[in-house]
Amino acid sequence: MLRFRLKELIAEKEFRENRVVTLVEIAAATGVHRMTLSKLANHRGYNPTGDVLDKLCTYFRCRIDQLVEHIPDDQVTGSTTQK
Numbered sequence: 001m002l003r004f005r006l007k008e009l010i011a012e013k014e015f016r017e018n019r020v021v022t023l024v025e026i027a028a029a030t031g032v033h034r035m036t037l038s039k040l041a042n043h044r045g046y047n048p049t050g051d052v053l054d055k056l057c058t059y060f061r062c063r064i065d066q067l068v069e070h071i072p073d074d075q076v077t078g079s080t081t082q083k
Contacts, residue, residue: 030055
């Protein structure tokens with residue numbers, strides 16, 4: 001599963017700039033719809049396009065691995081299946 005670190009990046013930007021950063025502001029700056037940002041931040045399994053990821057990396061001035069984290073399936077479900 002891919003985990004998107006959008007909330008963490010927003011929190012870091014807020015701390016760094018000492019102000020509140022909203023999804024509406026990010027949407028206006030990136031051209032990514034606010035609902036898309038909300039889904040990315042709050043819904044497991046949401047699958048954004050590469051264009052959305054590119055725009056967010058540009059906005060946050062980060063690498064893709066700072067925005068997206070891979071979580072192996074066995075860690076997501078907590079299973080201990082043996083092969």
